[in-house]
Amino acid sequence: xxxxxxxxxxxxxxxxxxxxxxxxxxxxxxxxxxxxxxxxxxxxxxxxxxxxxxxxxxxxxxxxxxxxxxxxxxxxxxxxxxxxxxxxxxxxxxxxxxxxxxxxxxxxxxxxxxxxxxxxxxxxxxxxxxxxxxxxxxxxxxxxxxxxxxxxxxxxxxxxxxxxxxxxxxxxxxxxxxxxxxxxxxxxxxxxxxxxxxxxxxxxxxxxxxxxxxxxxxxxxxxxxxxxxxxxxxxxxxxxxxxxxxxxxxxxxxxxxxxxxxxxxxxxxxxxxxxxxxxxxxxxxxxxxxxxxxxxxxxxxxxxxxxxxxxxxxxxxxxxxxxxxxxxxxxxxxxxxxxxxxxxxxxxxxxxxxxxxxxxxxxxxxxxxxxxxxxxxxxxxxxxxxxxxxxxxxxxxxxxxxxxxxxxxxxxxxxxxxxxxxxxxxxxxxxxxxxxxxxxxxxxxxxxxxxxxxxxxxxxxxxxxxxxxxxxxxxxxxxxxxxxxxxxxxxxxxxxxxxxxxxxxxx
Numbered sequence: 226x227x228x229x230x231x232x233x234x235x236x237x238x239x240x241x242x243x244x245x246x247x248x249x250x251x252x253x254x255x256x257x258x259x260x261x262x263x264x265x266x267x268x269x270x271x272x273x274x275x276x277x278x279x280x281x282x283x284x285x286x287x288x289x290x291x292x293x294x295x296x297x298x299x300x301x302x303x304x305x306x307x308x309x310x311x312x313x314x315x316x317x318x319x320x321x322x323x324x325x326x327x328x329x330x331x332x333x334x335x336x337x338x339x340x341x342x343x344x345x346x347x348x349x350x351x352x353x354x355x356x357x358x359x360x361x362x363x364x365x366x367x368x369x370x371x372x373x374x375x376x377x378x379x380x381x382x383x384x385x386x387x388x389x390x391x392x393x394x395x396x397x398x399x400x401x402x403x404x405x406x407x408x409x410x411x412x413x414x415x416x417x418x419x420x421x422x423x424x425x426x427x428x429x430x431x432x433x434x435x436x437x438x439x440x441x442x443x444x445x446x447x448x449x450x451x452x453x454x455x456x457x458x459x460x461x462x463x464x465x466x467x468x469x470x471x472x473x474x475x476x477x478x479x480x481x482x483x484x485x486x487x488x489x490x491x492x493x494x495x496x497x498x499x500x501x502x503x504x505x506x507x508x509x510x511x512x513x514x515x516x517x518x519x520x521x522x523x524x525x526x527x528x529x530x531x532x533x534x535x536x537x538x539x540x541x542x543x544x545x546x547x548x549x550x551x552x553x554x555x556x557x558x559x560x561x562x563x564x565x566x567x568x569x570x571x572x573x574x575x576x577x578x579x580x581x582x583x584x585x586x587x588x589x590x591x592x593x594x595x596x597x598x599x600x601x602x603x604x605x606x607x608x609x610x611x612x613x614x615x616x617x618x619x620x621x622x623x624x625x626x627x628x629x630x631x632x633x634x635x636x637x638x639x640x641x642x643x644x645x646x647x648x649x650x651x652x653x654x655x656x657x658x659x660x661x662x663x664x665x666x667x668x669x670x671x672x673x674x675x676x677x678x679x680x681x682x683x684x685x686x687x688x689x690x691x692x693x694x695x696x697x698x699x700x701x702x703x704x705x706x707x708x709x710x711x712x713x714x715x716x717x718x719x720x721x722x723x724x725x726x727x728x729x730x731x732x
Contacts, residue, residue, distance in 0.1 A: 251279075276392070393416060395423055418452070424456055450485075496520070513539065533546040579612065585601040613643040618650050656687065672688075693725060
């Protein structure tokens with residue numbers, strides 16, 4: 226140990242700092258730079274290295290999808306078509322591609338549930354403030370207020386954790402002077418974006434640097450587009466990113482440009498942008514994943530599966546692709562194939578409540594009952610409140626399939642205890658009450674299910690069926706028509722509608 230310390234003392238401090246930086250020991254590298262700057266505050270090399278270290282400590286990838294906050298949703302001035310064609314807007318996904326809705330559940334936006342949870346993919350874009358502030362568990366969580374606010378909070382937390390002041394006082398910088406120093410300017414703009422989260426100052430520096438390079442540097446154009454995107458100036462971001470990608474194709478510009486198109490509700494343009502990127506980078510996994518996500522978002526599940534298979538040929542250990550293909554095989558009535566994918570995830574070291582929950586369902590559908598119970602027990606051990614609700618709901622489904630109505634009722638009660646907004650659980654509770662002849666209690670559960678899950682058609686059909694049996698044909702007709710608007714191909718609803726029409730003609 227003493228010999229090691231002696232060798233470190235003989236090393237050049239700046240070289241040793243770079244060595245620590247390359248090994249991602251950013252805090253140790255920052256300490257080395259502090260010692261150098263204490264001796265010479267104008268040491269540009271030490272300043273540059275410390276700036277990079279501070280940036281890399283808090284830097285996150287922002288080319289992936291993210292949750293839209295209330296500010297982005299309700300104050301969005303970008304106008305989109307009110308009645309778009311299916312498949313051309315995220316607001317109106319395709320309904321005739323992939324598995325039928327009768328077999329695969331859907332999210333609030335009407336899109337089939339995917340096998341991999343990502344930000345911004347499971348919820349609908351709200352059109353009213355009431356829908357925007359509604360969350361799955363209103364009593365214990367609150368919606369994201371603004372994506373830009375997230376950047377500010379991240380930066381504040383990272384800088385107030387220490388006792389010393391800010392390393393760089395950006396208010397006193399002459400950004401135009403730094404624009405003519407390429408190395409320092411690049412480190413500074415990343416510091417402004419990720420550490421201080423001063424997007425306006427970063428935009429000013431990027432604009433000066435672009436002018437200084439006579440508009441020939443593709444990297445500065447991409448950074449300009451990145452700043453415009455953060456400021457929600459999507460059309461300006463589109464121009465800069467297009468110019469950057471045309472001058473020098475890069476994965477960063479391609480991913481960010483596709484993200485701009487997604488925020489502008491232009492899925493076809495996003496797919497075209499990904500395809501252009503694949504022409505230059507044919508083996509880039511994030512581009513294949515991006516195309517699959519967009520296809521999934523617009524409801525084209527068949528093409529999404531094709532892209533995920535291409536992704537697996539390149540990277541056989543991609544968790545998102547494996548989980549999505551497993552969910553697709555499960556809903557295509559191939560639980561044995563889904564089991565192969567889920568077991569692959571277990572072999573890779575993935576362990577979560579959702580994985581064991583899906584394993585349990587797949588084992589049950591494949592008639593491997595002994596393994597199914599063990600998987601659900603493990604899922605209950607790993608679950609949080611929201612996960613517990615889903616696990617108990619699935620246990621109730623298995624109990625119903627086995628004819629154990631008592632266990633099914635207890636499991637559904639536990640499900641709504643963990644999540645009082647679980648509409649599907651209320652619907653199944655109503656079905657159990659209806660079987661026992663308690664129509665009044667059943668109607669109460671169905672009404673609650675329609676309130677918490679307005680995107681599901683089953684409660685509407687069940688209420689219509691009770692109204693039809695009571696002779697209230699008008700109410701039954703209205704409810705079954707509402708259900709058919711959600712799922713036009715629901716065969717029991719179509720048959721019930723025919724019976725109601727016959728009864729109305731007789732009256």
